[in-house]
Amino acid sequence: MGKVIAIANQKGGVGKTTTAINLGASLAVLEYRTLLVDADPQANATSGVGFDPKNIKTSIYECIIDNADPKQIILQTTTPNLDIIPAHIDLVGAEIEMIGLPNREYMMKKVIDQVKDDYDFVIIDCSPSLGLITVNSLTAADSVIVPVQCEYFALEGLGKLLNTIKIVQSRLNTALDIEGILLTMYDSRLRLSKQVVEEVKTHFQQIVFDTLITRNTRLSEAPSYGETIIMFDANSTGAVNHLNLAREILQKNNLA
Amino acid sequence: MGKVIAIANQKGGVGKTTTAINLGASLAVLEYRTLLVDADPQANATSGVGFDPKNIKTSIYECIIDNADPKQIILQTTTPNLDIIPAHIDLVGAEIEMIGLPNREYMMKKVIDQVKDDYDFVIIDCSPSLGLITVNSLTAADSVIVPVQCEYFALEGLGKLLNTIKIVQSRLNTALDIEGILLTMYDSRLRLSKQVVEEVKTHFQQIVFDTLITRNTRLSEAPSYGETIIMFDANSTGAVNHLNLAREILQKNNLA
Numbered sequence: 175m176g177k178v179i180a181i182a183n184q185k186g187g188v189g190k191t192t193t194a195i196n197l198g199a200s201l202a203v204l205e206y207r208t209l210l211v212d213a214d215p216q217a218n219a220t221s222g223v224g225f226d227p228k229n230i231k232t233s234i235y236e237c238i239i240d241n242a243d244p245k246q247i248i249l250q251t252t253t254p255n256l257d258i259i260p261a262h263i264d265l266v267g268a269e270i271e272m273i274g275l276p277n278r279e280y281m282m283k284k285v286i287d288q289v290k291d292d293y294d295f296v297i298i299d300c301s302p303s304l305g306l307i308t309v310n311s312l313t314a315a316d317s318v319i320v321p322v323q324c325e326y327f328a329l330e331g332l333g334k335l336l337n338t339i340k341i342v343q344s345r346l347n348t349a350l351d352i353e354g355i356l357l358t359m360y361d362s363r364l365r366l367s368k369q370v371v372e373e374v375k376t377h378f379q380q381i382v383f384d385t386l387i388t389r390n391t392r393l394s395e396a397p398s399y400g401e402t403i404i405m406f407d408a409n410s411t412g413a414v415n416h417l418n419l420a421r422e423i424l425q426k427n428n429l430a
Numbered sequence: 431m432g433k434v435i436a437i438a439n440q441k442g443g444v445g446k447t448t449t450a451i452n453l454g455a456s457l458a459v460l461e462y463r464t465l466l467v468d469a470d471p472q473a474n475a476t477s478g479v480g481f482d483p484k485n486i487k488t489s490i491y492e493c494i495i496d497n498a499d500p501k502q503i504i505l506q507t508t509t510p511n512l513d514i515i516p517a518h519i520d521l522v523g524a525e526i527e528m529i530g531l532p533n534r535e536y537m538m539k540k541v542i543d544q545v546k547d548d549y550d551f552v553i554i555d556c557s558p559s560l561g562l563i564t565v566n567s568l569t570a571a572d573s574v575i576v577p578v579q580c581e582y583f584a585l586e587g588l589g590k591l592l593n594t595i596k597i598v599q600s601r602l603n604t605a606l607d608i609e610g611i612l613l614t615m616y617d618s619r620l621r622l623s624k625q626v627v628e629e630v631k632t633h634f635q636q637i638v639f640d641t642l643i644t645r646n647t648r649l650s651e652a653p654s655y656g657e658t659i660i661m662f663d664a665n666s667t668g669a670v671n672h673l674n675l676a677r678e679i680l681q682k683n684n685l686a
């Protein structure tokens with residue numbers, strides 16, 4: 175019975191894709207069968223695990239809009255226990271096509287429900303928006319991880335996102351939980367970084383992960399080789415941070 | 431007769447808002463009357479110049495949806511020659527409201543055309559998406575600046591964005607020009623940074639700005655004080671880079 179976790183934040187460039195790929199890879203290396211779902215038309219999670227988005231013929235788009243069988247679309251990555259439902263640029267058009275359809279908020283859930291029992295975890299990478307596809311991902315999810323970059327603008331948008339999560343919880347998915355707020359790109363040399371961590375821990379105490387993801391260039395180099403951080407450099411702080419995050423989530427869910 | 435420049439890239443966190451605010455501030459300090467237009471519901475440009483988005487009663491939303499007079503909504507910033515049409519979170523709903531309206535792609539243009547003659551430059555900060563509001567901004571613009579972070583994922587999305595610009599040029603705004611591709615968050619110590627610069631300069635030669643915006647923590651600290659980089663730390667490399675960018679644009683437009 176796979177646990178579905180969405181990675182969401184409408185602020186751009188905060189580490190959603192980096193978290194999705196590398197938390198997925200960490201769970202996989204700890205022997206948990208994991209499925210990534212790329213719900214961002216930019217298809218960064220798809221290319222980050224080694225697939226060229228231009229060569230993707232069928233993707234999450236066909237599953238949502240054409241009712242294609244997700245089991246036929248799933249791709250295996252080079253990491254054992256890590257599969258992906260890829261994205262394609264066509265996904266940009268999906269939001270317009272879903273407007274007016276009766277169950278438009280539940281279309282992603284319908285897709286994920288067909289495959290989640292084959293996995294221990296399903297991780298959905300969302301685009302930097304609170305549009306219909308992100309709402310669909312939150313409706314399909316059991317919980318959501320909110321990456322927050324240790325920068326001023328990233329702090330600003332947090333309240334708005336938590337509001338949206340409350341709306342989804344009350345109207346579309348009463349079971350949606352907050353798995354946690356994840357502080358990313360932390361740089362201990364910067365005063366601003368420390369201030370943001372202080373601020374987030376003060377306001378959101380219980381739901382902030384103990385694990386901090388520090389700024390680490392190996393994390394930004396790995397996707398250019400189409401590799402997760404575990405494959406690319408298992409000794410890097412980026413790899414250690416994401417393995418710690420995986421363990422923290424497993425403990426919290428009484429799986430470790 | 432103000433020149434309208436949109437700052438756009440659907441990739442998140444590449445420096446769109448940082449460019450809009452600090453290019454605007456640089457043009458203002460060089461005595462060019464400049465208007466910022468915040469076309470992102472996150473309202474980062476609005477808070478970055480010192481206004482609390484929660485206190486904004488009327489914004490670009492009312493101008494587009496309710497035909498409010500933009501001249502009544504314009505706010506003066508603490509920087510002489512720099513005004514702003516602020517954003518508000520309501521803007522999230524605008525895209526849905528604009529679907530089906532006859533001239534839905536030209537609504538931003540209608541607003542900007544009412545004020546642009548009062549300024550030398552109008553700079554539009556776009557959200558990380560290629561939705562209707564960004565298309566509106568590209569339709570209202572004379573040219574577009576594309577910030578590209580010196581990272582792998584930022585490179586990936588460039589082709590798609592340039593495609594979208596071509597579509598807008600052919601169907602909605604034949605006069606739309608590319609003002610340039612701006613490389614941001616450059617860190618000369620990182621191999622990846624250098625590789626991205628190489629790659630972009632090889633593929634896009636003529637349209638890449640000579641000015642590089644280097645990674646500089648003062649740029650990310652300034653918005654937490656509600657100040658532009660020029661006010662916050664005029665001697666920082668962040669300030670020098672944006673002043674150079676302003677001069678490069680002025681020269682290109684035979685204004686320097």
Ligand SMILES: Nc1ncnc2c1ncn2[C@@H]1O[C@H](COP(=O)(O)OP(=O)(O)OP(=O)(O)O)[C@@H](O)[C@H]1O
Pocket residue numbers: 185186187188189190191192193214218300301302358359360387388389390391393394395397440441442443558581582583584
């Ligand atoms: N801890 C880190 N250290 C260094 N670089 C990082 C780190 N996390 C992410 N990055 C880099 O920062 C950039 C932004 O991260 P990423 O693309 O994962 O963010 P995102 O939230 O998914 O962006 P978008 O909003 O566009 O979907 C990427 O180039 C990534 O490689």
Ligand SMILES: Nc1ncnc2c1ncn2[C@@H]1O[C@H](COP(=O)(O)OP(=O)(O)OP(=O)(O)O)[C@@H](O)[C@H]1O
Pocket residue numbers: 184185186187302325326327328441442443444445446447448449470474556557558614615616643644645646647649650651653
């Ligand atoms: N050259 C730079 N050096 C250091 N930090 C920077 C630089 N440029 C931008 N930043 C910081 O990086 C983060 C992302 O920049 P910014 O918010 O301007 O990007 P954006 O493209 O507008 O993001 P979004 O896609 O969410 O609108 C911000 O916290 C900003 O302060």
Ligand SMILES: [Mg+2]
Pocket residue numbers: 190191192214218300301
């Ligand atoms: Mg992403």
Ligand SMILES: [Mg+2]
Pocket residue numbers: 446447448470474556557
């Ligand atoms: Mg922005």
